[in-house]
Amino acid sequence: MTTDTFNILVADDDAIVRCLMQVALEQAGFTVTLACDGEDAIRKFDASPPDMVMLDVEMPHKNGYDVCSYLRQKTGNELPIIMVTGMDNVQSINQAFDSGATDFIPKPINWSLIRYRVLYLKRAYLNLVDLKHANARSKAIFNAIPDAMFILNNEGIIIERLSQSARSSCLKISPGNALSQSLPDNIVKIYHDAIKLARKNNSVEHYEYQLKQDQHNNQHCECRIVTIDSQETLCLVRDITDRIDSESKIFRLAYFDVLTGLPNRLSFLEHLKREIPRAKHANTKLAILFMDLDGFKSINDAIGHNAGDLVLQSAAKRLQKGTRSSDFLAYGQQNEANEQETELARIGGDEFTIIISNLQRTENALIMAHRIREAMQQPFHLDNRDVILTASIGIALYPDDGKDAETLLKHADTAMYHAKNEGRNNCQFYNSMLTHQAEKRLNLENDLRSALLNNDFQLAYQPQFDTQSGSFKSVEALIRWQHPTQGYIPPLDFIPIAEENGLIIPIGEWVLRTACSEAIQWQNRGLCLRVSVNLSPLQFKNPDLVKSVLDILRETGLSPNNLVLEVTESALMDHSQETLNTLNTLRNYNIEISLDDFGTGYSSMKYLKHLPINNIKVDKIFVDDMLNDRDSLAIIRSIISLSSNLGFTVTAEGIETNNQAAVLKSLGCNTLQGYYFSKPVSSQEILSLSDKHWHIQEEKPIETFSKTNDTPPITKEVKHSRYP
Amino acid sequence: MGTKYSGITPESDNSIILNQIQISSIRDLDPANGDELLNKILHTFLETSIELIRQIEEAVKNENAEDISHAAHSLKSCSANIGAESLSEIAKNMELYGRACELEQARQLMNNMQQRYQETTIEIKKLLNQS
Incomplete structure (x- = not known):
């Protein structure tokens, strides 16, 4: 026709x-x-x-x-x-x-x-x-379609099969079968939900799901669902495993370096761009390390690209090992909620970058940089030769050195060139001042470790005058560090570092052990003194504290009632049950507890009542002002009166004049400590002070003190920080 | 309906020799060529029908019932087509007699059929002469 x-x-x-x-x-x-x-x-x-x-x-x-x-x-x-x-x-x-x-x-x-x-x-x-x-x-189309196509009724029964592609084994479609016969329940639910939605919105609903084929393979399916009428639904199921595989391959090609398997430049920049707002929001720092292998190009030219590639692969492995964050936490930081995270990338030929997020301390970036630098110094073993290389590393910090990814990368690169100019095999911050400071600090840390090993620390003791007996019955132990090259370093300069890197724990134990054994030496010479040792908050929180103290007492033979542990209010401030347990245990062993720096922090009188302590130390700032400031005097008077009521003794620190001593004595203060009596002295000198008696002259009535009769202070023992 | 064939219907005298409506509808089939089609059909009828009448006469004479019904069927059909209703009616009866082997009835109907055929051909010739 x-x-x-x-x-x-x-x-x-x-x-x-x-x-x-x-x-x-x-x-x-x-x-x-x-x-x-x-x-x-x-x-x-x-x-x-x-x-x-x-x-x-x-x-x-x-x-x-x-x-x-x-x-x-x-x-x-x-x-x-x-x-x-x-x-x-x-x-x-x-x-x-x-x-x-x-x-x-x-x-x-x-x-x-x-x-x-x-x-x-x-x-x-x-x-x-x-x-x-x-x-x-239609039949031709159905035959040509690579999808499985079938009609489903509202009961989930396949009522007609329109096509089933050879490839697609997404499900076994036989008319009369229920969907649930060939698919797991969660997938069947996807179908039913999609059918409801398609009916409600009169739309084509589109879903993707995965079916586990065997231990290693998943089949990815894409299903389209459209309603035919109130009873029937048309379903098209396509096997998209190949596409998903290709996508992941494309993703790998786009974001990863084929040679080393590390994230590439694009991946690095995107990661950094995600991290910057996070750091901004959390108010934390980021470090961007930029590493370049010194002279890599000439090695590449000399021994060939294949060998060069092997070197890069080995370098990548060393970097991965060197940037593992678990190896990187300083002592005492394990429990920090925001752990440092590192992200490594190869952004060019022999250029690698590392992003450190949640950077705890600037020095940590330098520590990692040096560790990597040292790792790169090790010979690279190739088939027939060893190659020796060094690395130059630049470090830029967010937010200090730049607010955006491009600037930070550029500045890390600049810092790397700076490191190369400093003679290669070197690490530099973008801000060169920072390099100097951080190096100094890191050196100090290393020196602290050696000081502990080499026994470079010493203790000085400041006598504590007992107002009742008129002689001194106790001393406070204070740490001293004579640096081999830098001379005397005040505790203020090294104790915070020790607290940061956790060295405070072994240092604290050394102080305790030394103080106890020297007290025993005095006893052996006939001088029985109680010795006060300061505990840092970190030491106090250390679950091994009690055991450590008891071990040292046993080791040295000092009687527990000759030991006083000084803790600050801030160490007890969490009011926790653990704190109370620790204090009670120490008290049960007859070790005295003295609350140090009282009045300088937030003092909760209510809490004080429940603390199993023996003594309160009035801070030096009140003593300094007591003779010309009625408020300070009133505070001291109150503390002494309160302590007396609660059954605590009171020690006043920083006594520099007879007047101060006389007034404090008259107020009922039990123990006085300060330059007026003695500066901190060596263990040997303590023995020579043993016979000394101090006379405190009765003073004029307090009310007549004027601002002008304050004696200028002599050299002071200043304590700004907790240290043993 | 089967009963309709089982009995012989009484002779009816349908007075319409040549239904003009049917003639018109044939004429109207091909208006462009005037009465050419009609004339052709009528001539064909005259040629066909005279032969069919002869076959019926012979079959009746030979008492061949089957030939009677065959020829009568054809006469019924072709006369109906040109609107010769009366003749078609008689042919129909003749067909039924033939089918029922009512040879006597067929013979009796013969005169009637011949007479009606004469009247029909006269009418047709009139029409042919008009054009």
Whole structure:
């Protein structure tokens, strides 16, 4: 059939019918072929198959039924075959139907209407043809689609399978199966939720999910769901495993360096850009380390790129090892909530970067840089030779050296060039002052360690005057450090460092052990003195404190009631049960507890009542002012009165004049300590002071003190920080 | 409906020799060529029908029921097509007699059929002469 001609074969033995039919149909635009009997009809049909056949029933040489059956068998059920039958003959209509006729036209024929009748039939036929084409096209499309496609009813039963791709084994689709027979419950739920949503929004719902295939492989599926009607849903499932795999490959190629497996420059910059706002928000620092291998290029040129690549791979491994944060925490920082994190990247040929987030101390960046620098100094063992290289490392800090990733990278690079200019194998901060300070501090840390090993520390003792007996019965132990090259270093300069890096614990133990053993030496010379040792808050929180103290007492033989431990208010300020337990345990062993620096912090009187302490030390600042400031005097008076009521003794520090001593004595202060009596002296000198008695002259009434009679202070023992 | 074929309907005298409506509708099929189609159809009818009448006469004479019904069926059909209703009606009855082997009835109907055929051809010839 062509689009413009529609050929109808008319078979009738009646010449009049043939003639009229031809005219009527040609008038309607049809092409007509005539046959005068059944056999003629078949001949004409075979010669040129028409688009439609009209058959008279009663014809010589094969009647209409036989011709119809024959044609139907030959051409399939699409060809429209119209039987022209007597209107009064129901039997013939039935027989026509059984022979496969498409329709019938009753006789006598209404010649003015026949053309319309045939036009209607033609249109129905063309619709049928269109439908068949549409189905064929759909089928072709379904076959070509790489997806599994099926129709699901509301009960989750697959009612029809439209296609199942060879590749896609996303699920076994057999009509009549429930979805739950081939998919796990959580995935079935995804389908049901998607169906609900698709129905509600009249939309195409799109989901991706994973199916575990075996131990190592997951299958990734993408499913599209669209509703057909209130009962049925069309589902398309595509296997997207290849795509997901490619995406992850692309991701690796885009963000990772193929040679070393490390994140690349793009990855580094994106990471840094994420870290900057985090650091800004948390108010923490970032360090960006920029490492370049010194002279790598010439080595690459000399021994070839393959060897150069091996060196870079080894360097990357060393960097990974050297930047592991667990190796990097200083003592006492393990429990910090915000641990330092490092992110390593290779951003160019022999250029590597490290981002340190949550940088605790500036020095940590320098420590890591030096560790890496030292790691790079080790020979690289290649197949037939060893290669020796050094590294120059620059460090930029956020926010100090830049607020954005590009600036920080640029400044880290600049610092690296600075390190190269300093003779390579070197580490430099972008801010060179910082390098100096940090180096100094790090050197001090190292020196502290050696001081501990080499026994460079010493103790000085300041006598404590007992107002009742008029002699001194106790001393406070104070640490002294004579640096081999820098001379005397005040505790203020090294104790905070020791507290930061955790060295305070072994230093504190050394102080305790030394003080106890020297006290025993005095006893052996007949001088029985109690010795006060300061505990840093960090020591006090150390769960091993009690054991350590008891071990040292046992070791040295000092009686516990000759030991006083001085702790600050701040160390006890958490009011925790652990704090109380520690204090109670120490007290149970008859070790005295003295509350140091009282009055300088937040003093909770209510809490004080519950503390198992023996003594309160009034801070020097009150003593300094007591004679010309009524408030200071009032505070001292109150502390002494309060302590007396709570059963504590009171020690006043920083006594420099007779007046101060006299007033404090008259107020009932039990113990006095200060330059007026003695500066801190060596263990040996303590023995020589043993016989000394001090006389405190009765003073004028307190009320007459004026601002002018304050004696200028002599050299002071200043304590700004907690140290043993 | 089957009962309709089992009995022989009484002869009815349909007075319409040539239904003008049917004639018009044939004429209207091909208005462009005037009465050409109609004339062709009527000539064809005259040629076909005279042969069919002869076949019926012979079959009746030979008492060949099957030939009677065959020829009568064709006469019924072609006369209906040109609107010769009365003749078609008689042919229909003749067909039924043939099918039912009512040979006596067929013979009796013969005169009637011939007479009606004469009247029909006269009408047709009139039409042909008009154009």
